[in-house]
Each structure stands twice: as structure tokens, then as C-alpha cells.
Amino acid sequence: MNALHQHDRRTNEVWERLALVTDPELDEPVTELGFVERVTVDHVDGVDIVFRLPTYWCSANFAFLMADDMRRAVSSLAWVREARPQLRDHMVAEEINRGVREGRSFGEALKDFASGGSLDDLREKFRRKAFERRQEVMILALRGLGYEDPAICRMSLSAFDAINFDSEEVARQKPRYRELLVERRLADLPADPAFVTYDGAPIKRHEMASYLQRLRGVRINMEFNSSLCRGLLAVRYLELDADRAEQTPAPCGGCGSGCAVRSSGSPAMNKHSAALA
Known part of the structure; x- marks a missing residue:
């Protein structure tokens, strides 16, 4: 494999790992939100990740979480010597960048912003x-397929795994939901229930309506914040990104998503920014 192809492959691998990093408040990949501006792999396998957030005043703890998660995700690639996230255009970007680079905790890096010195609770x-x-996505999808609440409440993990969903969004969320089930050890064996509360309690069929009402509130709040973030990011960087897109043709025809910025880290206008313009 020649050096150019290897560089492209490794750059793509970095983007794939970054796609696993989510905004902690929105539960959406930082790549889809348009936060990651540029990825550069140097000649000694160091990786620079330049990212930005919707406003200069975005929460410092959220910003630190994302930077640290990016570092961890990219560092998990065997060939990466060092991953260096770099937040820009933020009120404490310097402190966050230095703290993540030096492996400090949030409390150590930003003493004025940390109450307990740890982000574990957050x-x-x-x-x-x-x-x-x-x-909520999965329960509503199952209802849409005709499953009644008692059947959902007693559904096993193996039965859940066997169901295919036509909706692209539901199909995307299915493995993500399962991942958290297993990660939290709420379900692991095929016979384990696929639907329990976050604390591991069973969901009773007569409580399903009120339970879903609460989940709906969580979703609406997250969707509102997501729309707000996308809009703020688009307004903040639209003009700059449009100029860069004109100067750097997107290799795939201008979709602006991952493929348009993966070639060597050259930024192009994010698809969400374009849609909101």
C-alpha cells in the first residue's frame, strides 16, 4: 500500500472513530452535528482534530467531555501515536486543550468551572x-409494528434482536439502544428482558403510558437543544464555511458530510449548515 492510500485509509479510520463520539447532552454524533472541522494525520501518526461548538459560551464541562472522548476514541486506534483534540473559538479553549493534552481531570484543568472535580456524575x-x-424510539417502533404493551414489557433480548425495522432511524437506534443495555448490564443473556428502566426495574404494562410520557419529555428537550445547536452553529460559521467550500471542492460533489472533509482534513460546508441556510 502506497503512502497516499495509507494516509487516506487512516484518515477515514479517524473519522469513523469520531462518529462514535456524541454530544453528551444531545446524544448525536459530533460528526453529524458538524462540530468537527478538520482532521489531520501527520507523518509520525499523530492526529490533530480541530472542532468548534455553536457558541463561544457553550458549557465548559460539555466541551471538555467531548474533547476527552475524541482523544480516547481516536487513541484506541492501534497505529495512533497521539490524538490531539483542539477546540477553537471558545471562552476556555486554551484551558480545555491543555488539560486534555496533559491528561488532567476537568477539575484540574478548569478549577473555576468544576464544583466537585469530576465529570462522572455528569x-x-x-x-x-x-x-x-x-x-422510546424502540418502544414506539414496536407499537407501530402492532406489538401491544404487555408483549413489549416481557420481550426478551433474543426476540428483540430478531426484529427487523424498515425505518432508517429506528434501525440506526436499535444497536445503540442495545449497546447501552449491555454496557449497563441491564440485559446480556438471550432470555433477559429487553425493556427495563435505566435502574433495572421492570416496566409494568399499566405504567407504560405514564412512562412513555416522561420519555417523550426527555426526547422533546433533546430535540429542541439539538435544533438550537445546529442553528447556532450554522449562523456562526456559515459564511466562513461557504468561503472555504468554494476554495476547496468537495470530492463527492458537495454533500458536506464526512466524505467531503476526509480527504486530508480540508473543511467543506457541513450539510446541516447548508440545510439551515
């Missing part, structure tokens, strides 16, 4: 929200 809070949002 991670757990948003992991719960992500679980509940994904679970």
Missing part, C-alpha cells in the same frame, strides 16, 4: 438521557 446523567431517548 456523564451518568447524560447516559441516562441517551438510554431513555433510544428506548
Whole structure:
């Protein structure tokens, strides 16, 4: 394999790992949200990841979480010598970049912004929200297929695995929901129930309506925040990205998603920015 092809392959691998990193509040990949601006792989297998957020004042702890998750995700590639996330255009970008680069905790890196010195509680809070949002998608999809609430409440993991969904969004969320089930050890064996609360309690059929009402509130809040973030990001960077897109033709014809920026890290206008213009 020649050096150019290997470089392209490794750049694609980095983007694939970054696609696994989500905004902790929105439970959407940072790549789809348009946060990642550029990826560069150097000649000694160091990786620079330049990213930006919708506003200068975005929460410092959210920003730190994303930067640290990007570092961890990309560092998991065997060939990566060092992953260097670089947040730009943010009120504490310098502190976050230095803290993540030096392996500091959030409390050490930003003493003025950390109350307890750890982000574990925050991670757990948003992991719960992500679980509940994904679970609601699956329950509503099963209802749409004709499953009644008692059948959903007693559905086993193996039965859930066997169901195919036509909806692209539901098919996307199915493995993501299952991943959190297993990660939290809520279900692992084929006979384990596929639908329980985040705390592991069974969902009773007569409580399903009120349970779904609460999950709906979680989803609406996350969707509102997602739309707001996309809009703010589009307004903040639309003009700059449009100029860059004109100067750097997108290799796939201008979709602006991953493939348009993967060639060597040259940025192109994000598809969400274009849609919101």
C-alpha cells in the first residue's frame, strides 16, 4: 500500500472513530452535528482534530467531555501515536486543550468551572438521557409494528434482536439502544428482558403510558437543544464555511458530510449548515 492510500485509509479510520463520539447532552454524533472541522494525520501518526461548538459560551464541562472522548476514541486506534483534540473559538479553549493534552481531570484543568472535580456524575446523567431517548424510539417502533404493551414489557433480548425495522432511524437506534443495555448490564443473556428502566426495574404494562410520557419529555428537550445547536452553529460559521467550500471542492460533489472533509482534513460546508441556510 502506497503512502497516499495509507494516509487516506487512516484518515477515514479517524473519522469513523469520531462518529462514535456524541454530544453528551444531545446524544448525536459530533460528526453529524458538524462540530468537527478538520482532521489531520501527520507523518509520525499523530492526529490533530480541530472542532468548534455553536457558541463561544457553550458549557465548559460539555466541551471538555467531548474533547476527552475524541482523544480516547481516536487513541484506541492501534497505529495512533497521539490524538490531539483542539477546540477553537471558545471562552476556555486554551484551558480545555491543555488539560486534555496533559491528561488532567476537568477539575484540574478548569478549577473555576468544576464544583466537585469530576465529570462522572455528569456523564451518568447524560447516559441516562441517551438510554431513555433510544428506548422510546424502540418502544414506539414496536407499537407501530402492532406489538401491544404487555408483549413489549416481557420481550426478551433474543426476540428483540430478531426484529427487523424498515425505518432508517429506528434501525440506526436499535444497536445503540442495545449497546447501552449491555454496557449497563441491564440485559446480556438471550432470555433477559429487553425493556427495563435505566435502574433495572421492570416496566409494568399499566405504567407504560405514564412512562412513555416522561420519555417523550426527555426526547422533546433533546430535540429542541439539538435544533438550537445546529442553528447556532450554522449562523456562526456559515459564511466562513461557504468561503472555504468554494476554495476547496468537495470530492463527492458537495454533500458536506464526512466524505467531503476526509480527504486530508480540508473543511467543506457541513450539510446541516447548508440545510439551515
